[in-house]
Each structure stands twice: as structure tokens, then as C-alpha cells.
Amino acid sequence: MIAHQPALIRRELWEHRSIYITPAAIAVIVTLGVLAMLMLASGFAKELDVAIFGAQNLAGDGERRAALTGFFVGTSWVFLVALMFLTVFYSLDSLYAERKDKSILFWRSMPATDAETVISKLLTAAIVIPAITAIGIWATHLVNLIVTSIWVSAKGGDAGVLIWGSVSILDNWLAALIVVVASGLWMSPFIAWFLFVSTWAKRMPILMAFMPPIILGLLEWIVFRTQYFLTTIGDRGDMRPLFHSMSLERFFEEEQWREGLDNISLLQHIDLVGFVTDPGFWSGLLVCAILTTAAIYVRRYRDDS
């Protein structure tokens, strides 16, 4: 079961190049955006001198760290949004495309079981894509820190103080890794649902994936005038147990940052123990296991040829 996984996952990366092209493209766009902003800022020489002087001499370590962490969170969100779309489209296509182009007959002529194949796609969606996204976030962060350091130095600032002495690389990077990997696990029931639809739908898997929950939600509202079903699905999106100690509303408020300026940390907002002990985490994995088994069953027994 495990021995074939590297080859099967490598196969997924060959077929779905968007898995690494998308983060790479975002990295380039974000970096170009940062470069554009820096070039724009260069046009205001006087104000820039004051800003650099202020940041270097008047602001404290905590404020500089807060600013750099805010920049990191901002750029990381772009990757997280892309991760969501990438995962949905990958999962819906992964078992549908092989039936559409009939290559399933070739893949099934090899000694890899249906369970191995479906699990490789689940691992790709839930672990590999988030891991590549994390690498994209780290690389973008690093490149932008270097670019900004060069720019700051060119403008007469001390990059050692302004950038490298203030940035919390380990905290930021570890938090990003935890968030993206946890998101893959937390969203695994949705991924498994998409995989199931991908192997089951005869056409338009995207429609087949989203229509049933919408119809169920509408039926619930028409019959009972309640919205529990769609609310439950929607509420899962905020990964509440992971950010148990954080108030999203207050996260970006200035006062919130000022309260703990000397100890700005993304990790302190992450409750890993609370996350893995939350019933929602385990019930999600259970739903994922049931839907993955269903996807394996359909791939095994379905005859599309």
C-alpha cells in the first residue's frame, strides 16, 4: 500500500502541473507586486527618509515585528485562497479525467490497486498540495525579505535592524506550515467528497459536487425553515478549533497588536492540541474515510469502458 505511493504521487504531479505552477505563479506575482510598491515608494524620497528613520530609531522591535508579520500574513492569504481553489479543482478532476480519456484502462493494467490509487489522490490533495503551498509561502517570504533588505540598504536604512533583526522567520514559517497542513486534514471530508464525485459523476463533476449540498440546504429551508446543514458546512471553513484562542475580528486591530508588541507571534494564536482533540477533527476524518472507501468501491466496480 505504501511502497507505491511515491510513484503514484509523482504521477499526480506530472498530470496536474498546476499543483506547483500555481504557487510559483503566485510567488512571482507577489514578488512583482512588492517590487512595484518599493519602486513606487522610491519616488517619495523625503517621506521615505523620514519613514526609514522612524522605523529604525523610534519604533520598537515589537512594532517592526508586527509590521513584518502583518506583511507575511497578507501574502500568505493569497496562497491560502489559491490552495482552496487548487484542491477543489484537483480533487474533482483526479478520478474523472482518467475515465474521460479512457486512460483508466492503462492505469488499471498495472499492479497498483484501486485503493492505492485513490489514496494517492487523497494524499496529494490533503498533504502534498498544502506542503507545496507552504514551500511557496516560505520561498516568497524569503525572496521578498531579501529584495526588501537590498532596497532598504540602498535607501540608507539598516536592513539588519529593520528586516532581519525584526522578522520572526521560524514563528511565521512554522505557523504557515501548521495552518496549511491542518487545513488539508480539517477539509479532508470535503476532499473525499470531491474524490467520490470525481469517480462517480458521468459528466460535469463540479456541478455534481455542489448541487446536492445546495439542494439539501434549500430543501431544509423550505421544509423546516432552518439552515443547519449549510451552516454546519460553512462553519467548518473557519477551522475554529485551530484558532481557538484567536479572535478573528480583533486580530488585525491595532490595540490587539499593541497589547503584546514585545511578543508578536503567530504560533501563539494556534491551538494545535485543541485542534487534534476536537471532535470535529476526528468526525471529519471519519467522514473522509467513509467517502474515500466509497470512491475506491466505485472505481473498483464501475465499468465505464
Add this chain to the structure above:
Amino acid sequence: MTSLVNARNVSKNFGAVRAVDNVSFEIEKGRILGLIGPNGAGKTTLLKAVLGLTDCEGDLSVLGFNPFKQRKQLMQNICFIADVAVLPRWIKVSQILDYVEAIHPNFSRSRADELLLQTSVRAGAKVKELSKGMVTQLHLSIIMAIDAKLLVLDEPTLGLDILFRKEFYANLLNDYFDEERTILITTHQVEEIENLLTDVMFINDGKILLDSSMDALSDTYVEVLASGEGANKARGLGPIAESEMFGKSIMLFEGISREHLEGLGELRIPSVADLFVAKIKEARK
């Protein structure tokens, strides 16, 4: 002789349709069996059952495995080409070789590279950039580099021109087949494979109409080309099929010795295609 495939009372239903109807047969090691039948006869369903792609009723054993329940073990010793279009179009030649090398324990990469060197297929090309004939060459090179005991070919040359078809079968015979290997093949182009076969099986409406070695076929079936009195006498012996050509009657006999038919006309060994047509017509009467 060792039996590689053993089917006893195998059936497969699709709803009310009985695609395979209580068939029993054996395939021995080192044979090339042609499974021949009209469209919808149940050939592909039977092949799928052999390959473990579909379950079935009855007892079916392939290389000692239950093909549906033990597919993974079976696929290590069996290869199949369903038709030329099944290779994924997005993949590169080198990638597909890397994949098979990683997944298949009996695949020889050096052998595949060697075979591909004899073709115009480049390692860096994507399958979608290859012609139909080149895709077949690639698929065949992969298959021939796998040390498999049973090779199943379902219409492997469909859509290919005559040059590629001839080359395909020549490669199969010269570079692949030996007494340790067994080939099960279905095709509509019966005439092209007739000389390759050691055994033949006709299937119609899910039932086996004929299961014979090619050697036994020439002993059992005789074609008589006769006219006049000879034709009348031959007709009296009960041919299973009769047709007219250039004013002569061509009659096909089953189970009547050549000695009985000597002197009635010109005796010939019937072609598999003629025999197939006769048996199908007989079954539909």
C-alpha cells in the same frame, strides 16, 4: 500441459442481458488463443472477467488467482492492451517508463529503452504528439519489456494501417512470444492473425460455439469445392454451410473425414473467417 486460465460455468449479467452465458474453457501455457466473435458477443466482457476488471458468476482462475479478488497479484504476471487509445495523452514517454518501472516488479527498463530505440518514438515526446502507430509502438514496447506469463490483447491494432498491423504482430511473435508465454487475443481482422494462432475460440451471444486447437481444426473441418454430381453427393452428407462461387458450391463439413469426401470435389482447409461465418450462421438458425 499447465492450465493458465481455467473457467468453469462462468456467467456475467448486465441487468436482464446475459453477456456471458455459462462458459467453460481452459488456456494452456505457451499458446496463442484467438477469441473471435461478432460485436456484442461477450468477448470484451469475458476478457474483463479474466483481467479481474469485472466480477462474474462461476469459477474463474487465472494463474491460480481469483482475478477479481486478487487483481494486484494477477497484474504482476499479466499484461493487457485494451486498444491503442488508452495511454494518457498528457504523459511524456520517459514519464510513463519511469512510472511502469516504479510500479511493475517485472518490468525491464533497459529492455523497453532498447525496443523504443528501434522506433521513432522519442523519450521526451508527449503521447499526444505521437501518431496512432507510434502510440501502439510505445505501448507494445512497454508490454514486451514486462516479463508476464499472460498477455491479453483486445483489438490491439484497431484504427492502425496495414503496415503497423503487420509490424505489430511480427514484433509480438519474433520478440515476445515463447513457450513460457501465453497470448489471448481478440480482433475483427481474423485473417491477419489466423496464421499466428495455436488455438481458436468462437463466441456468440455469450456462449462458446467452438473451442479448438488450430491443428484439430484442420482435422475436424473440411471445405469442399464441388459442382454437378459431386456437389449433389456432398450435399447429401450434410454440410454445416454452403455458398456459391463462380458456379461452384463451397460446402463446409464438420466431423466428416477427408476419405469420405475424396472424389467429390476439391478439398480445402477452411479459413478461420469462413468457419466463423458458418458457425455463427448455424447458431442463428
